[in-house]
Amino acid sequence: MSPEQPAEGTGKSLFSLQRRERLMEELRAHGAITVRGIAAKLGVSELTIRRDVNLLADEGLVSRVHGGATLPSPLDRSGAAGRPPQHSYSIGMVVPSLDYYWPQVISGARAEAEEQNLRILVRGSAYDAADNRRQVQALLDTQNIDGLIVAPDMTGERGQELLRWLNALPIPVVLAERRSPVENPAHRLEWVATDHAFGAGMAVRHLWQEGHRKIGCLADSSSPTTPHVVRGWRQAMAALKIPVEGSVHEDSAKLDNGDRAAHFDHVLELCKKTGTTALLVHSDTQAVAFVQHCVDKGVQVPGDMAIVGYDDEVAYLAEPAISAVRPPKQYVGKVAVQLMAARLAEGRMRPVHRVELNPELILRESSIGAPRVPATGVLQESL
Amino acid sequence: MSPEQPAEGTGKSLFSLQRRERLMEELRAHGAITVRGIAAKLGVSELTIRRDVNLLADEGLVSRVHGGATLPSPLDRSGAAGRPPQHSYSIGMVVPSLDYYWPQVISGARAEAEEQNLRILVRGSAYDAADNRRQVQALLDTQNIDGLIVAPDMTGERGQELLRWLNALPIPVVLAERRSPVENPAHRLEWVATDHAFGAGMAVRHLWQEGHRKIGCLADSSSPTTPHVVRGWRQAMAALKIPVEGSVHEDSAKLDNGDRAAHFDHVLELCKKTGTTALLVHSDTQAVAFVQHCVDKGVQVPGDMAIVGYDDEVAYLAEPAISAVRPPKQYVGKVAVQLMAARLAEGRMRPVHRVELNPELILRESSIGAPRVPATGVLQESL
DNA sequence: CGCGTTTTGTTCGAGTCTGATCATTTATGA
DNA sequence: TCATAAATGATCAGACTCGAACAAAACGCG
Incomplete structure (x- = not known):
């Protein structure tokens, strides 16, 4: 047979699962793919790609179109198969106090989480960066956390260091009642805070x-x-x-x-x-x-x-x-969860949001x- | 090789589904499209566009008119689905341009409004406070508006005066791509703006x-x-x-x-x-x-x-x-509608929200x- | 080493999308 | 009101894509 040299850098053939991963990657990158193009790129036959596309379409991960596939579109009314992705997320929440101020924030967050069908795990911490980090780390280690809502101590060099660490976490982070400083440029940290x-x-x-x-x-x-x-x-x-x-x-x-x-x-x-x-x-x-x-x-x-x-x-x-x-403590919690839910649902295409709320007299x-x-x-x- | 020669900037041809999505986007941005214009823009024949329009019209997503299509209108009684449009609220939107920048904001707003089952009435205006006010007044007079999204001219004393007037309106107001100045204290104006x-x-x-x-x-x-x-x-x-x-x-x-x-x-x-x-x-x-x-x-x-x-x-x-x-123009419109919808639903117990979005490079x-x-x-x- | 299972490739007829032509219908101006 | 120009839809043809059936290769396993 013609030794099909995959145009891929690695001369190795991929497993079907990896292939579908690659396919989804290309899809996310370009919004659409052609069967022909992907087949050439991955060094497999078009039929194989078609089979992959059918499979992914059945799971609702892509929309099938003549000649290729696109990201799932609302115009595609083949998605009659309800919503299997009841994939509920877990959110970790670390606050500096469990007696003062924060109970209401947590209450607002909990209410909204229930609404959005999310799970929230709350941990108290001290008002100090080292303990903040310890508590977050504990959450990450022991639980399966998809997102983090946190009100860290941001004072001093330790605070800045903590912020950088949070910013680099692989999961989305929302600050509550804290603002990421403007001087720090590449911040993808979102926040909600009272003015x-x-x-x-x-x-x-x-x-x-x-x-x-x-x-x-x-x-x-x-x-x-x-x-x-x-x-x-x-x-x-x-x-x-x-x-x-x-x-x-x-x-x-x-x-x-x-x-x-x-x-x-x-x-x-x-x-x-x-x-x-x-x-x-x-x-x-x-x-x-x-x-x-x-x-x-x-x-x-x-x-x-x-x-x-x-x-x-x-x-x-x-x-x-x-x-x-x-x-508006309840709302601080509520908006934090809303931001997190939207981020988890929409991914990184969604721009970074920052919300300020007015208090009441x-x-x-x-x-x-x-x-x-x-x-x-x-x-x-x-x- | 694709036989067609798309006039599109990207030399890529689109799949039918993407084409229909683009069509809906243009529609939401401008409120109406011409078959000829869209055909030229997407680099396909007019017949193809007509077929797309027919398809979308069958789903009730557009209203067919001679020469093009418009957003679904209640006057169009071809609606076989007979879905009661149940417009809970009507939102007026006044933007300073309908050619540059703002079409995408409008598109995002319209998409979100559809989601939230709201009606949006868009009016173009000049970049000047007097005309802003005229257009808003016209909306208030002729339509039954429950809320207002507006991007007013805020320069000079006329701009400040306009802001005070907007602030005093009996309906909620959300500014888009504008910030209510901090010096002005009792502002209940909400806004969403790009940073x-x-x-x-x-x-x-x-x-x-x-x-x-x-x-x-x-x-x-x-x-x-x-x-x-x-x-x-x-x-x-x-x-x-x-x-x-x-x-x-x-x-x-x-x-x-x-x-x-x-x-x-x-x-x-x-x-x-x-x-x-x-x-x-x-x-x-x-x-x-x-x-x-x-x-x-x-x-x-x-x-x-x-x-x-x-x-x-x-x-x-x-x-x-x-x-x-x-x-993030689409999101500016989207968030503006979200703020408005939440405000209309929750009333004045809801604290004033102000949202900043990060752009992308x-x-x-x-x-x-x-x-x-x-x-x-x-x-x-x-x- | 051989077998069965799984995955992938090839061929080919059927199906789908697109564009061109032309008769018909519709909108617009005199 | 009529006339003109434009838009529309039906039909047909061409190009491409799709899927079924079968064939070949790879992998797991005893």
Whole structure:
């Protein structure tokens, strides 16, 4: 017989399965193939290719056409054979906390996963890159994960290293409440995050409309969202022409529990000195503690000091109830799963998506009503 | 060998199924097609197109009209299937062009709308706020619109005014390829846009990897996407430590057609003077014209001058074919409709979504291969 | 080493897609 | 209203593709 030298680089003949793999590869690369062309390329007869095509068509992996095959098309109504590809995927999810903030994110993710017929495996982690990686690795090792939703620690060189590692994983990755930095170019990481800066701005504008003209910010830089909140506060202050320099901007990060009361006293002192009548307090829990402290010290809320919290986890528990910015936590989880499901379904033809969500401002007692003690200077030019 | 001589850019002939898909795509993009036009475009006889149209009409996917076909219309009572079209909602869509860029966005939107069982009404407009508003108003007046997808002109005070007006409309609004400005606070406008800055950066980094060390930018500031492209170019240059000051950055906005050749000469002159060996050219069409000009003047592409275009509308037509950044136009339309559908379904409990999509870099001949004439100074430290 | 099974190749008649011609129908303008 | 030009569909022919039947080779196995 004529020693059919496959035009293929390897002079070796392929097994039928490999051949069909190659066929699908060509198909994905070019969108369509001709029986003749592929037969020549793989060094087999056309009939063989036809048989392969028939086989693949029966599985719904290609659409048969006269002279070749194309990617499955909706116009091809031979696909009467229901949907055997009930191939449900498993998604791993690694979050930095299982008590605060994240339960709602997980809940939203779970609901959407059920909708999309996906399985979700959640793992808690610490707020630190090394442990993030450990947890992800554990998921990859023990479970059969098709995709990963993760909220990693991104600070420092370890954080960047972790990001690169995630980016190089063979499965799709979606960040939740984290943004892949723009400087890092080739990132195929997708993400969904709340626009915390917008939320902080909303709070500041609300306080301004209530008549406050000195608005401070009490933050806790140990959280990844803090920088965004502070940035939003700054931007809003600038937009409202309030000088940031003279405003209270304290950070409670490095305090032990023992020092907390002292620190709050210090903050109240500062407020009195600068005439600040309103505070945006990052992290709800801190806001609750601060309001408690104010009440203890006889500082009226909101009369002497208006408070808006951030996160809205426990703000409603305080007395008086605290107004708070509420990130759409459920939706963060939901969108993360949607992104993942779409990515798994559509493959890499789908462009990288990045989604920002706006938070909501929940008004309660702690910020409603004009300040009792008007600040210095101009006032009552409300709106 | 195929007997036919397709007029298609790719010398490949299409299978019937692909042909019908192309037909549906054109249909979704323009709302209607002529048998003659499509036959010419696909390089087949008119009879063949007629047969395709008949076939698609039998499935209810198109409405036959004399001389061509349109999207299925309720007025066409040939619908043997008798499927109640059950248009849950109607969406208005106003885009600034029906010839360039936007047909593909519309096509993606239409395909998704079909999926979601929505009706889409498209109107073309001029690139100017007043006409944008007129077209939107016309849609609101004459049709029963439940939502609006629009790509308005946002420049100047008129643009801001238009945005405020859109924001105040009683129906949900999604911007396509536009971003609501952050300064404007209470915006409930949602949007989906391509990250053009990322695209430009991708192009610059590609040219850098090919060995270019002086990379210019030829822009056309009359387009809304130009600022983003230029910003991306700047950022990438900064990241690669290429001084922007000495680099070519020209703008062809205010030139008449007559001056074009002169301007291109001027640009080439500048490149020679500064040692620039690669250019990112905004708007594909301009890139094609520029490459043509280079060839006419004996400037080798990519040998003397590497080119990357932006938009990838006509880049493949040039000789040599031009590498280009391709925004995910279909997906912009698709995501816009998804956002709208979700908004209509979920109401205002749903948080405001904002989506960014990454473009893709399509490599062709015009940018591949190291520069023949090395730039001044350091070189060949190619990664 | 020989056998059966599986996979691949060849031949050839039937089937399918495409294009050309021409009579008929339809849209458009005077 | 009629006339003209264009679009349409039927029919036929040519080229190509498809699938069945049979033949040959490769592989697994005892």
